[in-house]
Amino acid sequence: MTIQLNKTLIAAAIMASISSGLLSPAQAAERPAESYTWMHRESSSSTVTVEETHEKSSRTITHSDVSIHTPSASGTGAVLFPYIAKNKLPAPVQSLRENIRNEYSLNYEQGVLARYKENGKWGLLGTDGTVLLPASYKKLSYAGQGVFLSVKGNKTAYIDKTGTAVTLPVSENESGGPVFFQEKGRYGIRDANGIVVSEPVYKEILTPFSEGIAFVRDENGRKIAIDRSGKELFAVPYDRIFPYHDGLAEYQRKINHFNWGLLAGALVGSAVNRGYYGGEIEPLTYDGVKRGYIDRTGRIVIDSRLDEVYPMTAWGTFVKDKGLLAFIGRDGKYIIEPGRYEVGPGMMDDWNGMVSLKDKESGGLGVFSLSDGRQILPFQYEKVDFLGADRMFLQRGNQCFLVNQETGQVVHYWQETVKIVPYLAEPYAWCQIGKKYEIIDAEGKTVYTAPEGGIKVVSSFRHGVSAVKSGDVWGLMNSKGEWLIRPQYKEIEIL
Numbered sequence: 001m002t003i004q005l006n007k008t009l010i011a012a013a014i015m016a017s018i019s020s021g022l023l024s025p026a027q028a029a030e031r032p033a034e035s036y037t038w039m040h041r042e043s044s045s046s047t048v049t050v051e052e053t054h055e056k057s058s059r060t061i062t063h064s065d066v067s068i069h070t071p072s073a074s075g076t077g078a079v080l081f082p083y084i085a086k087n088k089l090p091a092p093v094q095s096l097r098e099n100i101r102n103e104y105s106l107n108y109e110q111g112v113l114a115r116y117k118e119n120g121k122w123g124l125l126g127t128d129g130t131v132l133l134p135a136s137y138k139k140l141s142y143a144g145q146g147v148f149l150s151v152k153g154n155k156t157a158y159i160d161k162t163g164t165a166v167t168l169p170v171s172e173n174e175s176g177g178p179v180f181f182q183e184k185g186r187y188g189i190r191d192a193n194g195i196v197v198s199e200p201v202y203k204e205i206l207t208p209f210s211e212g213i214a215f216v217r218d219e220n221g222r223k224i225a226i227d228r229s230g231k232e233l234f235a236v237p238y239d240r241i242f243p244y245h246d247g248l249a250e251y252q253r254k255i256n257h258f259n260w261g262l263l264a265g266a267l268v269g270s271a272v273n274r275g276y277y278g279g280e281i282e283p284l285t286y287d288g289v290k291r292g293y294i295d296r297t298g299r300i301v302i303d304s305r306l307d308e309v310y311p312m313t314a315w316g317t318f319v320k321d322k323g324l325l326a327f328i329g330r331d332g333k334y335i336i337e338p339g340r341y342e343v344g345p346g347m348m349d350d351w352n353g354m355v356s357l358k359d360k361e362s363g364g365l366g367v368f369s370l371s372d373g374r375q376i377l378p379f380q381y382e383k384v385d386f387l388g389a390d391r392m393f394l395q396r397g398n399q400c401f402l403v404n405q406e407t408g409q410v411v412h413y414w415q416e417t418v419k420i421v422p423y424l425a426e427p428y429a430w431c432q433i434g435k436k437y438e439i440i441d442a443e444g445k446t447v448y449t450a451p452e453g454g455i456k457v458v459s460s461f462r463h464g465v466s467a468v469k470s471g472d473v474w475g476l477m478n479s480k481g482e483w484l485i486r487p488q489y490k491e492i493e494i495l
Contacts, residue, residue, distance in 0.1 A: 080394070080401065081367075081376045081408035089353070090330070092246040092314035097351070103144065104425060107495045108463045110146055112161050114476065117491035124148075124161060125492075127463070129476065129485045133163050142495055177209050178228045187216070189230050198230030206236075210243035213296065225298060234298030248293045248312060248330060253304050285345050286310050286320070293317075301332040313350050315370040318343055327355070327370065335373040349386035352405055356384035367392075376408075388460075389423035389442055402444045412444020426461040428479040439479055448481030462494040 089097075107113070112132060114125045123135035139151035143158060147166055150159045157165050178197065180187045188200035204217035213225050215236055223241065225233040238251035292304030293312060302309055308320035316329040324338035341357040348355045353370040364379035377384075383395035386405075394401040395417070402412040402420070414433075421430040423442065431440045437455045439448040459467040465484055468477045475487035476494075485492075 075413045076410050078410045078413075079408050080403055080410060090314060092330070093350075093353070095246070096314050104462075106146055107142070110161060112146075112495055113463060113465070114467070114492050114494045115140055115142075116474075116489045116493075118489055120490075125476075125485070132161055177212075180205050180208070180214075186219075189228070191228070197228070198226075206241055207243040210245065211247070211296070213244055213249075215241045215243075215249075236294075236298070244296065245312075246314075246330070247296055248301060250291055250293055250312065251304065252289055252291045254290070301330070302328055313348070315350065315353055325357070327368075327373070335370060336368050337373065346385070349392075349405075351388070352386070352390065354386065354392075354405065356381075356386075385420070385422070387420060387422045387429065388425060389427060391423055391442060393420050411442070412440075421458060422460050424460045424462065426464070426479075428461050430458045430460075430466065439481060447479065450481065459494065465494065467492040467494055 108127060111126050112124055113127045113129070115122055116125050116135065118135040121135040122137045122140035123131060124133035124140070126132040137150045137152050139149070141149050143149045147158050147160060150157055150163075158167065160166050176192050178189050178191050180202075181190055181196075181200070183200040186200040187202040187205055188196060189198035191197050201219045202216040203219060203221060206215035206217060206223060208214060209228065212228055213233065215223065215225055218224055218232070223236045223238070225236055227233055236251065239254045240252040242250045242252075286308045289309075290304050291309045291311070292300055292306075293302040293309075295301050302317065302319065306319050306321045308318075310318040312330070316327055316335055318325060318327050320326075321338070323340070325341040325343060326334055326338040327336035329335045336355075336357075339357075340360040342360060343355065343357055347357070348370075354367055354376070355370055356365050356367050358365050359379040362379050365381045365384045366375055366379040367377035367384060368375050377394075381394050381396050383393065385393040387393055390405045391411075392403040392405050394403060398416055400414040400416070400418050401410045403409065404411050416433065419432040420440075423429045427442045428439055428447070431438045431444075431446075436452055437450040437458065438446045439450075440446055454470055455468055456471070457469040461479060465476045465478050467474055468487070470487040473487040474489050474492040476484040476492060478484055
């Protein structure tokens with residue numbers, strides 16, 4: 001059995017990691033799956049000069065070079081940026097959306113709502129709030145396709161919602177394709193019918209087949225790519241190589257201070273099927289890995305010799321070289337050209353193709369389009385949070401805006417500092433004003449106000465409910481402020 005890690009889609013599904021700031025460091029450690037980080041920035045003027053160095057050319061960019069509209073009004077109804085027509089989404093983004101939609105509802109359709117922790121052990125809760133699987137597992141994590149990875153005592157197993165041991169389903173990419181077999185210490189290839197198409201000559205299998213290509217070590221010890229018939233395609237002289245996903249394969253080279261053992265453990269621990277909503281790998285955090293990407297011909301699309309290459313997303317990836325940050329598409333071409341910017345966790349909306357960048361000179365945050373690299377909001381904001389449901393949160397001084405990302409229109413406006421937990425795929429979200437918690441709809445209208453002091457921490461809504469901590473225990477509350485499960489468990493995570 002082989003588990004493939006699709007880092008592109010895991011990374012793309014990080015809408016669950018959008019910053020919200022409703023957790024203290026202690027609370028964040030308590031609920032890592034709901035740990036959001038707010039970016040506190042200084043406000044700046046709307047004009048900034050950015051020096052760029054790109055190959056042999058250098059140029060100065062001001063906001064007059066990009067299409068930006070700063071409204072005279074700043075309240076509800078104001079347009080902070082012009083309407084942006086929907087661009088045709090790249091194929092990886094289209095497949096990402098379908099996989100996320102399917103995976104998002106799969107557990108709920110099968111009657112599973114959340115995992116819960118009681119007396120140090122984990123179990124499952126049903127959609128009606130009743131206990132589906134008693135809390136008896138040391139570890140219990142979702143592995144995709146309705147299957148859970150469990151640890152009970154010293155035994156690790158994949159189980160279904162009833163606790164019955166199952167085999168992790170083969171991904172669609174692997175199903176029906178060729179497989180490797182071993183004979184006398186060497187590996188060969190059989191097709192889907194069990195017919196041998198390549199005799200056992202390979203010393204080592206580096207990756208399984210993915211998109212018709214596998215990586216192996218041949219009889220001479222060379223690392224090569226082969227097709228389904230075993231034909232050599234090209235050499236892969238890299239320290240590590242990973243399976244193809246949407247036309248690109250990641251390769252890595254060793255650096256002295258990097259711990260490869262830790263990386264291997266992280267990959268196994270994060271192995272989740274395509275499209276799972278809630279992976280733990282941040283696509284915008286550089287992790288010290290010297291990585292690059294090759295296409296299906298073996299051509300280097302993004303070179304590992306750059307100072308930093310971030311993990312790939314459905315739109316492309318960030319790279320840093322000589323102190324300048326840029327965003328490069330999956331074809332290897334610049335989308336956002338090099339500039340004196342900073343990017344970090346929670347600053348990218350992979351779903352809609354937007355990213356917020358911090359300008360190093362002014363300290364302000366602006367927003368760029370990942371489809372064409374256009375700057376759509378100037379570096380004027382202290383906070384930029386992508387909330388899902390086509391909503392964006394902006395803060396400039398004490399002014400806070402809830403913005404429709406499709407039209408650029410302010411749908412709600414506060415003249416005081418507020419914090420909003422992401423909507424994700426739901427039309428409701430929690431809003432914190434001082435110590436007061438409210439549930440708001442997609443237009444920012446309050447639909448429920450919680451008694452002050454009764455709530456300590458909240459999560460985003462999923463399937464119409466939110467995990468809510470009151471005192472030292474957690475319960476589940478619906479969007480009307482009604483308890484589905486009153487606080488009683490040490491932890492709850494909605495699946």
